[in-house]
Amino acid sequence: NAGVTQTPKFQVLKTGQSMTLQCAQDMNHEYMSWYRQDPGMGLRLIHYSVGAGITDQGEVPNGYNVSRSTTEDFPLRLLSAAPSQTSVYFCASSYSESQPQHFGDGTRLSIL
Amino acid sequence: GDSVTQMEGPVTLSEEAFLTINCTYTATGYPSLFWYVQYPGEGLQLLLKATKADDKGSNKGFEATYRKETTSFHLEKGSVQVSDSAVYFCALSDQSGTDRDDKIIFGKGTRLHILP
Numbered sequence: 001n002a003g004v005t006q007t008p009k010f011q012v013l014k015t016g017q018s019m020t021l022q023c024a025q026d027m028n029h030e031y032m033s034w035y036r037q038d039p040g041m042g043l044r045l046i047h048y049s050v051g052a053g054i055t056d057q058g059e060v061p062n063g064y065n066v067s068r069s070t071t072e073d074f075p076l077r078l079l080s081a082a083p084s085q086t087s088v089y090f091c092a093s094s095y096s097e098s099q100p101q102h103f104g105d106g107t108r109l110s111i112l
Numbered sequence: 113g114d115s116v117t118q119m120e121g122p123v124t125l126s127e128e129a130f131l132t133i134n135c136t137y138t139a140t141g142y143p144s145l146f147w148y149v150q151y152p153g154e155g156l157q158l159l160l161k162a163t164k165a166d167d168k169g170s171n172k173g174f175e176a177t178y179r180k181e182t183t184s185f186h187l188e189k190g191s192v193q194v195s196d197s198a199v200y201f202c203a204l205s206d207q208s209g210t211d212r213d214d215k216i217i218f219g220k221g222t223r224l225h226i227l228p
Contacts, residue, residue, distance in 0.1 A: 048215070100158045100216075105155050
């Protein structure tokens with residue numbers, strides 16, 4: 001039982017490059033979300049989805065896009081990376097937005 | 113809106129010491145409360161939860177009691193081990209609140225260091 005799988009685990013980008021952080025879950029959860037974790041800031045919600053075909057913005061959505069074409073996958077796209085997006089990114093899923101969430105192990109992203 | 117405030121770290125203790133990490137909350141309804149733990153290099157894991165006033169959540173020797181009168185959910189452990197070194201997050205979800213937002217709200221986390 002894999003749970004929530006994030007790839008890659010580490011990535012270094014140059015300013016202006018684009019990339020997609022992958023997230024997949026095998027628990028048939030409807031709710032999925034992306035957070036970024038920065039020192040002293042805790043977890044900040046970027047985007048979330050309550051089901052396939054439905055996405056919405058969280059607290060810090062600027063510079064990020066998401067899509068949810070299937071229940072299992074919820075990729076996060078950086079269209080033009082900026083140094084301010086250097087962070088650790090976590091994907092999470094749960095049966096609903098109020099239920100305890102299952103987290104992936106994170107993607108550590110550095111933007112030079 | 114709803115919010116969670118937890119004590120700032122880092123907290124450094126010796127092995128076998130008693131641990132308390134304070135957490136207080138504000139909510140418009142009757143939230144469920146959670147503690148998550150994040151070990152180095154990993155994502156958050158649910159440690160324990162409580163869904164109504166006076167409930168006590170417990171797991172791995174950790175306990176927390178839902179105190180509605182003081183809006184608190186302090187995390188305690190009687191004798192910590194080096195392996196408890198991690199970051200601990202208090203969180204709530206408020207399905208009954210007036211702001212109609214059910215999403216889980218996290219505190220900023222408290223880093224715990226246990227010295228052998």
